[in-house]
Amino acid sequence: MSELRIRGLQKSFDGTPVLHGIDLSVERGTLLALLGPSGSGKTTLLRLLCGFERADGGSVEIDGRRVVGDDLHVPSEQRRIGYVPQEGALFPHLSVADNIVFGLPRAQRRARHRVAELLELVGLPGNFGERAPQQLSGGQQQRVALARALAPSPTLVMLDEPFSSLDAALRLETRQAVASALAATGATAVLVTHDQSEALSLGHEVAVLWNGRLIQTATPETLYRRPVTRELASFVGEAVLLPGMAIRDRVRCELGELSLSGPTGQGAVDVMVRPEQIRLLRAEERMPNGAATYDAVVTEVIFQGQDAGVALQLRSDARTMVRARVPGYLCPRPGEQVRLAVDGEVTAYARA
Structure with missing residues (x-):
């Protein structure tokens, strides 16, 4: 997998700044949790990284290759990024196996390339490949969405609040399965979340966006024990001041x-x-x-x-x-x- 380098990334909508010069580095094989309250700019940053939106300024490099820069905007399909949306977004008319190979070249789709391997990787039985998505639980569908994202061997995996629609018990089980699968592949990943416990339990590092600015990047323990502002202290867990x-x-x-x-x-x-x-x-x-x-x-x-x-x-x-x-x-x-x-x-x- 690759490393991610972001320098001075900026974005505004209708003249209103949303991201103010974001600088962030994610080392190879790291799972970074991008944490922040609603409206902090998390989703905008994810969309810029995936190529769904154009940046107003700054640069993005993935494994040394610049994909965002001065007058440069590499299309989404050429960035080799695996994307896991909130609801999984599986195609209901396709089987689980066909969902997993959907983004692969035609020959690999026909051969159902690596389907059994990927299902095992995300903790699902191989015979699930013949099932329809509607026959799976919400947590199982999210695991299939991760398998689909990993199928093309992407340089970077982006997870957009993938557990937010799951109930508490299923959320914990699915988190553990996803974390194990990412670790097994050595994936470099960015998890976007507003859930503090999710960020602290899954992230090797946690980056906090606050009003469009990156205010702290640290290990989960450092972030929890030594948050840089009193507002952040009250956001990341409960605080007595x-x-x-x-x-x-x-x-x-x-x-x-x-x-x-x-x-x-x-x-x-x-x-x-x-x-x-x-x-x-x-x-x-x-x-x-x-x-x-x-x-x-x-x-x-x-x-x-x-x-x-x-x-x-x-x-x-x-x-x-x-x-x-x-x-x-x-x-x-x-x-x-x-x-x-x-x-x-x-x-x-x-x-x-």
Whole structure:
């Protein structure tokens, strides 16, 4: 597979800028998750890469070959990109096998070139080739769509929110099958999604688009633990933001003196703590390592099965509310007196 290089890519519609000078590199064999809220420009970027739209400026190179540049727009069919749309978009009048070979030369279509191999690759039995798409579940149809995208041995695979129409259990199963198939082929792929858990669980790297600008590209762990803005912190998972004062590599706030995960400006800051970092103890308990604990009252519990969201009011300042996330079997009851402490390092953002 290939590497992808994007430099200064720009696009406007009716005079309104949608993408502002995007710079992005995807290394060979990497699955990049392109994450962002609705309206951030994700779909526009995908359409420019696939050649469905013309860029207003900038360049795109796929495996060293320029496909977008000054007065250059290589047509979609000449870019050797595999494309998996949201709904799979299989042809209902063709069998699964004929869908898979649809984009191949005529001789390979007649021979049903690599159909059994591709079905096995995406985790489906070989006899599924004779079935009609309507006989498959939504997740199976998405796997067939991936097999079709991989059939011509593309240089790059683009996945446009391919799991968004699936229910939760099927979504997880299909994600794992798709990730395994891409890894088995060594594919370079870009997954477009607005689902944070999807991006963090599938991407080797995650690039975040925000109002048409690429604001952070990082490993999933770095993005989650050290998002570059407070807005991004609240978008990528749940965040507790508290006022504090940074002093060198420490920060003081209502939850005590905490270690910072990275350098920040000195002085007034907003401290970001993830809810799962907040440990809940019974009122008489203390942290084993002697760390400071703080009295709080449970005001609300949202039970979600495997875990639960817990809203807490600090006894030291009734105006300060925080949210913790605990295993479902350990969730307290509203009105219960608890003690809390913070595990691990936190991130801080300088106040303007």
